[in-house]
Amino acid sequence: MLPPPLKWAGGKRWQLRYLQPLWKSHSRRRLVEPFCGGLAVALGLEPRRALLNDANPHLVAFYRWLVRGLQIDLPMENDEKLFYAHRRRFNALLEAGDGASHEAAALFYYLNRTGYNGLCRFNRSGQFNVPFGRYDRIHYRRDFTSYRDAFAPWIFMSADFEQVPLERGDFVYADPPYDVEFTKYEKNGFGWTDQERAAERLAHHRGPVVLVNQATPRIDALYRKLGYRVEYLSGPRRISCDGNRAPAREVLATLNL
Ligand SMILES: C[S@@+](CC[C@H](N)C(=O)[O-])C[C@H]1O[C@@H](n2cnc3c(N)ncnc32)[C@H](O)[C@@H]1O
Numbered sequence: 001m002l003p004p005p006l007k008w009a010g011g012k013r014w015q016l017r018y019l020q021p022l023w024k025s026h027s028r029r030r031l032v033e034p035f036c037g038g039l040a041v042a043l044g045l046e047p048r049r050a051l052l053n054d055a056n057p058h059l060v061a062f063y064r065w066l067v068r069g070l071q072i073d074l075p076m077e078n079d080e081k082l083f084y085a086h087r088r089r090f091n092a093l094l095e096a097g098d099g100a101s102h103e104a105a106a107l108f109y110y111l112n113r114t115g116y117n118g119l120c121r122f123n124r125s126g127q128f129n130v131p132f133g134r135y136d137r138i139h140y141r142r143d144f145t146s147y148r149d150a151f152a153p154w155i156f157m158s159a160d161f162e163q164v165p166l167e168r169g170d171f172v173y174a175d176p177p178y179d180v181e182f183t184k185y186e187k188n189g190f191g192w193t194d195q196e197r198a199a200e201r202l203a204h205h206r207g208p209v210v211l212v213n214q215a216t217p218r219i220d221a222l223y224r225k226l227g228y229r230v231e232y233l234s235g236p237r238r239i240s241c242d243g244n245r246a247p248a249r250e251v252l253a254t255l256n257l
Pocket residue numbers: 008009010011012013034035036037038039040041053054055056159160161162175176177178188190
C-alpha cells in the first residue's frame with residue numbers, strides 16, 4: 001500500500017479498518033470521494049476505478065503530476081531561508097497563472113513537507129502564507145514514479161463537491177471538513193449550510209454512501225433526519241485547548257449498505 005504523498009489535515013488512515021469491511025463486497029464499483037484530501041482512503045482501499053475530487057486546486061494539480069510520474073529536482077532542505085525562497089517562487093508562479101506547472105507541483109510538495117503542520121493556507125490575495133515548520137528532520141521524496149501505476153486509472157477533478165458527477169452504482173466515501181459548533185468562523189469556508197448541502201445531496205444517491213464527520217449534536221440530528229444509519233467511532237486523540245486528551249467522537253453514517 002502506497003503512503004499518502006503529502007501531510008494533510010484530517011487524514012483518515014485510521015478509519016481504514018472500519019471502511020475495509022464495508023468496501024469489500026463492493027470493490028468492483030467505482031469509488032467516488034468528493035473531498036479526497038490527502039488520499040488516505042483511496043490509497044488504502046485501492047479501488048480499480050475512482051473519481052477523486054477536492055476543492056483545493058493545488059492539491060489536485062499535484063496529484064495530476066503524480067499520474068505523469070513526478071520526479072523532483074529542486075533543492076529540498078529543511079532550511080528556513082530556502083523555505084521562504086521557495087514560497088516566494090511558488091507565489092510568483094500562482095500569480096503568473098502557472099499553478100499547474102511541474103515546478104509549482106514540486107514546490108507545493110516541498111512547502112507541504114517543510115511548512116508548519118503541513119497546512120495549506122492562503123491570504124486574501126491568494127498568496128500561500130504558511131510559515132516555516134521547524135521540524136527536527138524531514139524525509140523528502142524525489143521520485144514519485146511508484147504512484148503512476150496506482151493513479152493511472154483514477155480520475156482527478158477540482159470543484160465544489162456538488163459538481164461531482166455521480167453514477168448510480170458509485171460507492172461514495174465523503175469526508176467533508178469537520179463541523180465545528182459554537183464558532184463564528186467557518187472552517188475552510190465550509191459552514192453549516194455546506195454540511196446540510198453535502199448530507200442532502202448524498203442522501204439522494206442510489207449506491208452505497210459512507211459519510212463521516214465530527215459527532216456534534218446537530219450533525220447527528222441532520223444525518224438521522226435524512227435516513228442515514230449512524231454509528232460512532234473514537235477518532236485519534238487530539239489535544240484540546242484545555243489540555244484534555246480525550247479521543248474525538250466521530251460519526252460514520254451509511255446509506256444503502
Ligand atoms: C477532512 S479533509 C479530507 C481528508 C481525507 N479523507 C484524507 O484522508 O486525507 C476535507 C477536504 O475537503 C476539501 N473541501 C473543502 N470544501 C470543499 C468543497 N466545497 N468541495 C470539495 N472539497 C472541499 C478540503 O480541501 C479538504 O481537503
